[in-house]
Every structure is written in structure tokens, then in C-alpha cells.
Amino acid sequence: PDYSKGAAYMNGTYVPIAEARIPVGDWGFTHSDVTYDVVHVTDGGFFRLEDHLDRFHRSLEGYRLDPGVTREEMRTILGKVVALSGLKDAFVAMLSTRGVPRVYGSRDPADCDNTFIAYAVPWVDVIKPEVQERGAHLLVAQVPRISQNSLDPTLKNYMWRDFTRGMFEAKDKGFDTAVLLDSEGYLTEGAGFNVFIVKDNKVITPDRGALRGITRLAVLDLCPELGLEPVVGPITFEDLMEADEVFTTTTAGGVMPCARVNERIYGNDRPGPISARLKETYWRKHKEGWHMTPVNYA
Numbered sequence: 495p496d497y498s499k500g501a502a503y504m505n506g507t508y509v510p511i512a513e514a515r516i517p518v519g520d521w522g523f524t525h526s527d528v529t530y531d532v533v534h535v536t537d538g539g540f541f542r543l544e545d546h547l548d549r550f551h552r553s554l555e556g557y558r559l560d561p562g563v564t565r566e567e568m569r570t571i572l573g574k575v576v577a578l579s580g581l582k583d584a585f586v587a588m589l590s591t592r593g594v595p596r597v598y599g600s601r602d603p604a605d606c607d608n609t610f611i612a613y614a615v616p617w618v619d620v621i622k623p624e625v626q627e628r629g630a631h632l633l634v635a636q637v638p639r640i641s642q643n644s645l646d647p648t649l650k651n652y653m654w655r656d657f658t659r660g661m662f663e664a665k666d667k668g669f670d671t672a673v674l675l676d677s678e679g680y681l682t683e684g685a686g687f688n689v690f691i692v693k694d695n696k697v698i699t700p701d702r703g704a705l706r707g708i709t710r711l712a713v714l715d716l717c718p719e720l721g722l723e724p725v726v727g728p729i730t731f732e733d734l735m736e737a738d739e740v741f742t743t744t745t746a747g748g749v750m751p752c753a754r755v756n757e758r759i760y761g762n763d764r765p766g767p768i769s770a771r772l773k774e775t776y777w778r779k780h781k782e783g784w785h786m787t788p789v790n791y792a
């Protein structure tokens with residue numbers, strides 16, 4: 495088999511990514527009843543693998559999913575999909591779907607055998623080079639983030655109807671992507687990324703309504719050695735407009751400086767100096783083996 499485009503694990507076996515398919519009856523498909531996590535591999539090493547496994551297990555427990563795979567077995571499977579693919583730079587996903595109900599048409603989530611799926615695919619920068627260069631343009635979308643009382647934002651999920659609406663609004667208005675406020679007006683996050691503002695020497699990210707991103711954590715960790723003060727606290731729309739700089743963080747691209755939010759243009763309409771420094775430091779630390787777990791390709 496040719497694993498060069500990616501390798502997957504499902505139903506207890508390893509297959510090329512193109513052959514990994516789920517049945518239409520799986521609630522992951524029919525009910526968006528799935529959780530997942532994505533860790534990246536750079537130069538043959540997993541970045542903060544244990545943090546991703548911790549978060550994945552919190553998500554599994556939060557959604558009452560039990561695929562019957564131990565953490566140790568997951569580690570082995572994740573290493574194996576990367577090794578099979580031979581990729582030195584990859585996205586590695588772990589997923590668990592509710593599965594197919596034992597009685598077709600059942601409305602009972604307890605009637606399903608939960609799945610565990612993992613795959614490794616080649617790393618791609620999700621943000622276009624020209625956007626990296628000029629700094630992203632964000633729109634604060636009209637749609638509020640779904641209530642935290644209904645959906646815990648710290649558990650990873652694909653219930654992205656609000657983000658998707660926001661992203662279409664952003665595209666329609668000529669922006670790259672959207673960030674959402676909660677129904678009380680506080681900044682939360684965007685579709686697949688956390689948000690930060692820089693004000694004076696403070697690097698601030700929301701304390702509510704957002705995933706505890708691993709890249710977010712990495713940036714908070716980096717601040718002190720760069721002489722910056724990391725802050726986790728509430729951010730209002732006014733704070734966002736009055737910030738010196740804005741940037742976003744995600745596994746799929748790292749630190750992304752922003753040049754504009756709505757009508758506001760930051761600095762000289764380019765990536766701000768602190769955002770650029772955090773981005774450079776984040777990737778330089780990767781080269782130095784920071785929080786890296788080597789993949790066994792043997």
C-alpha cells in the first residue's frame with residue numbers, strides 16, 4: 495500500500511488515507527457527534543503530545559465517549575500512522591465518533607459502539623503566504639458564539655454552525671476570517687484558532703468561551719522570556735479596537751499576526767513587532783526540540 499499521501503488507523507487496521515471511510519449511519523456524520531484533537535509533527539517530532547492526549551481524554555469524558563483504547567495504545571497508534579506515512583512534517587488527528595447505532599434508527603446515544611480513528615497527513619500551512627506576509631484581516635461577525643451553557647468550548651467539537659456563518663459573512667465583506675463575541679459581548683475565538691491582543695507589554699487572551707489551545711498555552715509560556723506579561727482575562731470589543739496588536743494561534747500554522755480587525759488598522763497595516771517576534775520564537779523553539787517527542791520511524 496502507498497501511504498505517502500497519509501496513513502490512517504480505523505477498525506483496528508492501518509490503511510492509506512484515501513481508503514479510510516466511515517459508514518453513513520455513524521452519528522459522527524449524522525449528528526456531528528464526534529470529538530477530535532490534532533497534534534503536529536515537525537522535523538520528525540510530536541509537539542506537546544501529552545498536552546494533546548490530555549485534552550483529547552477530557553473531550554472523550556466530557557462527551558461520554560469510550561472507544562475502548564488506552565492512552566498507551568493511542569500513543570502507539572499515533573506514532574505508527576506517522577511512521578507508515580514516513581512524513582517528517584504532518585498533521586496527526588485522533589478522533590472518536592459516537593459510531594453506528596446497534597439498532598439502525600435508534601435515538602439512544604448509549605446504543606452505539608464508539609470508534610477510534612487516527613491519521614497522519616502532510617503538513618500544509620492553512621494560511622496563504624500572502625496573508626502571512628500582509629497580516630490577516632479579521633471580522634468580528636454578527637453571529638454570537640453558541641452559549642457556553644449549551645456547548646462547552648473547552649471540549650473539542652465540530653458544531654461549527656456559528657463559525658461557518660461568521661466565515662461566510664467575513665468572506666462576503668472581504669475579510670480573511672471571523673472571530674465571534676459571546677452573547678455578553680466578550681471576545682471568544684475563531685473557527686479553529688484562539689485570539690490574542692497585545693496592549694503595552696501585556697499579551698492577553700480570553701478567559702472564557704474558547705478552547706484551551708495548545709498553541710495558546712505555548713505562547714503564554716513564551717511570554718516571560720521575551721519580557722512580556724501573559725494575561726488570561728476578559729476582552730471586550732473596545733479592548734480589541736484599542737489594542738496595539740492582534741494575533742491568532744492554532745496548531746495548523748502557529749502564530750498568525752493580524753493587520754486589521756473590522757475598520758481598525760493596527761500599526762502600519764503589517765504584522766506587529768511583538769506578534770512577529772512571538773511567531774519567530776515559536777518556530778525557533780521547535781528547531782531546538784522544545785516539548786518535542788521523537789517519532790520512531792523504524
Ligand code: PMP
Nearest residue numbers: 686687688705707708709744745
Ligand atoms: N479554537 C478552536 C475552536 C479550535 O478548533 C482550535 C484548533 N484546534 C483552536 C482554538 C486552537 O487550538 P490549538 O492551538 O490546540 O490547535
